[in-house]
């Protein structure tokens with residue numbers, strides 16, 4: 001593995017840019033599995049596209065590629081002139097390792113295979129012009145993370161965590177890895193932050209309180225926001241209709257839109273407000289309509 005320590009080259013520089021039409025490449029990472037990295041990835045991707053941006057979502061979680069299911073895509077993508085045309089769903093272009101590789105095969109992959117596979121998802125896919133390409137990484141700090149920092153100029157990394165200490169410990173390790181290879185840390189999203197009782201409205205902090213915010217303060221990175229634990233969010237993932245589309249007026253969806261807005265502000269410097277709900281609802285009726 002090439003030496004990628006700080007003081008070395010900027011991520012992706014000195015190599016051919018495999019995705020020249022993409023303005024901002026954002027990695028979504030997590031210290032451990034099951035914290036909602038994919039759930040956050042799909043909802044942020046759709047929330048970003050609802051602002052009028054052109055958005056792609058690359059499922060690079062070779063060991064647990066759930067994005068097609070969460071976005072309601074079951075058909076493998078089509079080929080065009082020897083290249084792969086990404087699937088499109090809820091206004092987002094997407095491609096997943098899961099379309100090409102049975103999960104049980106990828107589990108035994110070693111570094112060079114991971115590298116080649118991820119390289120193909122950039123080089124052989126017709127991503128075209130995009131404002132944002134979100135990349136759902138496998139959890140932790142393995143070969144996929146290193147490959148990514150070597151292959152494309154990453155705009156930054158967003159890290160998803162749950163609020164309790166054991167999860168946060170792994171978050172710090174993950175963020176330090178990105179820091180070491182000069183990838184800017186765009187911030188921390190705290191998922192499954194609290195539970196709002198549907199009957200009495202009481203708020204319960206199942207996994208403790210404020211851990212994500214404390215970790216962000218300690219690491220000196222932005223805290224991007226909290227997403228509650230909510231059966232409708234899980235249901236959105238299982239049914240292929242992310243909650244920002246299924247129930248855009250809900251506070252859960254507002255949380256995702258606000259996080260998306262903070263990410264936009266973080267990478268572009270734009271700080272315009274969250275779009276009014278009416279404009280979002282109009283777009284959702286026809287997600288493929290040209291703006």
Ligand SMILES: Nc1ncnc2c1ncn2[C@@H]1O[C@H](COP(=O)(O)OP(=O)(O)O)[C@@H](O)[C@H]1O
Pocket residue numbers: 030032033034035036037038039040064066191192193227228229230231232233234235237238
């Ligand atoms: N905020 C949430 N509220 C309820 N369920 C959630 C939430 N976030 C994620 N889940 C559910 O938890 C499970 C794990 O989430 P997932 O996004 O697959 O995690 P990861 O990609 O980190 O492994 C999924 O079933 C998902 O629907």
Ligand SMILES: [Mg+2]
Pocket residue numbers: 037038039061064066
């Ligand atoms: Mg996942």
